[in-house]
Amino acid sequence: MQEKQEDDVSRRSFLSNTGKILAGVAVASSVFASQEKNVSAYGYETGFKYVKLDPEEVGRITYENYFKRWCASSVMAGFVEPLRAKAGGLWKDFPIDAMRWAHGGMAGWGALCGTLVGAGTVIGLVTNETDVSEGMANDLAFYYSNTELPSYQPKKIIKTKLEQMTLATTPVCHISVGRWMRASGKAFLSDERAERCARLAANIAMETTHMLNNWKDGKFKAKHALLFNVAANGITSQNNCADCHGHSVPPAETYTTLKE
Amino acid sequence: MQEKQEDDVSRRSFLSNTGKILAGVAVASSVFASQEKNVSAYGYETGFKYVKLDPEEVGRITYENYFKRWCASSVMAGFVEPLRAKAGGLWKDFPIDAMRWAHGGMAGWGALCGTLVGAGTVIGLVTNETDVSEGMANDLAFYYSNTELPSYQPKKIIKTKLEQMTLATTPVCHISVGRWMRASGKAFLSDERAERCARLAANIAMETTHMLNNWKDGKFKAKHALLFNVAANGITSQNNCADCHGHSVPPAETYTTLKE
Secondary structure (H helix, E strand, O other): OOOOOOOOHHHHHHHHHHHHHHOOOOOOHHHHHHHHHHHHOOEOOOOOOOOOOOHHHHHHHHHHHHHHHHHHHHHHHHHHHHHHHHOOHHHHHOOHHHHHHHOOOOOOOOOEOHHHHHHHHHHHHHOOEHHHHHHHHHHHHHHHHHOOEOOOOOOOOOOOOOOOOEOOOOOEHHHHHHHHHHHHOOOOOOHHHHHHHHHHHHHHHHHHHHHHHHHHOOOOOOOOOOOHHHHHHOOOOOOOHHHHHOOOOOOHHHHHHOOO | OOOOOOOOHHHHHHHHHHHHHHOOOOOOHHHHHHHHHHHHOOEOOOOOOOOOOOHHHHHHHHHHHHHHHHHHHHHHHHHHHHHHHHOOHHHHHOOHHHHHHHOOOOOOOOOEOHHHHHHHHHHHHHOOEHHHHHHHHHHHHHHHHHOOEOOOOOOOOOOOOOOOOEOOOOOEHHHHHHHHHHHHOOOOOOHHHHHHHHHHHHHHHHHHHHHHHHHHOOOOOOOOOOOHHHHHHOOOOOOOHHHHHOOOOOOHHHHHHOOO
């Protein structure tokens, strides 16, 4: 298989110059991203076919699988099981548990929420343009961070009833789970926390299904600009700087002009 | 394809009880993990074959690919390109750029370093037992966090010479990159930072190759206990609590006994 790639010779020089221009300036990240798209995006070939799926079915399978497979692989199961039946082909040989290592933010390290690794993998396998797959991943990180979750209500509850929802403010497992634990008063090793992550996984799988269904219909358009984070903060980052930096958030120009 | 799965009925009750017992106690996480293994691990089938690879070749391909594909996909390229030639089969249809969305800690969000998503994906695709894939991912997170990197020296430098190495203390992109930027005085949008991440990607790909080659020889044994983080801190986490919490690190019992 050959990937169709555009020359990216100008990318770094563009970014480097842009970084200098942007130093210390609050920028419209959409402008940054629209220019960025032209120099770094490229198409690629994939044989993993997508057919439109029922978000409710994907959510249910994901939820049910969580209790044996945890976050990343449960989202994989939510897509791979129906895609094996409805799209076939390469999905028949894709091992659902290939992404299980990502549970708990990578084997429990609390970094990127495993549901997003599962969802991102499905997105990357079926879409065939980097700006589309990254646009969906970016929108999904916004959804995860800025939506009160979990809102998914299973028709058949597996562990326990649950009412507490929280705003994660970040796609990072440790903070997302920690905020929910603080709000609910429930420990990590409780049935409630497991139920929470199972429902959250269903939410993420369903939101991903909506995006992929739109894409299949030719209607997907990313809601948020790519690399807004680098443009705004001069480093890979989120919108929750004060969570860790408190009152000492390094200014963006620190990162764009350091000894250059 | 059917996954061989053991019943995990007792897993949550085991974890729940263990959590109560461990509350406030400094525990030998190896004990925790050795028990954990028996109740949550299961085998799974995969058709992605692994043949032993030359770490230098994997590192070189990864390094060279970084400048067009960024972190996650460059590690994928380091493995998929030689495996297509030497193992064939399903690798021929695996799109290298399926994981590109993970660059910069998920489309620039700075969460889990993309090199680890790429490496984890390869590990998960070829190993066929969850405790092996998670054991490798866990060891790799330790290697990433506790090793001065990048130490990789390309035979043919692509962007610029580079001397600065740093200890990330975490698998999180933002902190890993930020520490290096602070130490080097170089901005995110500099050639030096790109060169740093390219060499780091090569290091991670090479370490992964060593582990997979050992596994292929039947000699892989995880160095670190699984879920040490949950056992030690009562939540998915790392060993860098003070990085964000400063002097106010919540005690582990907060997380294991909250209103239970």
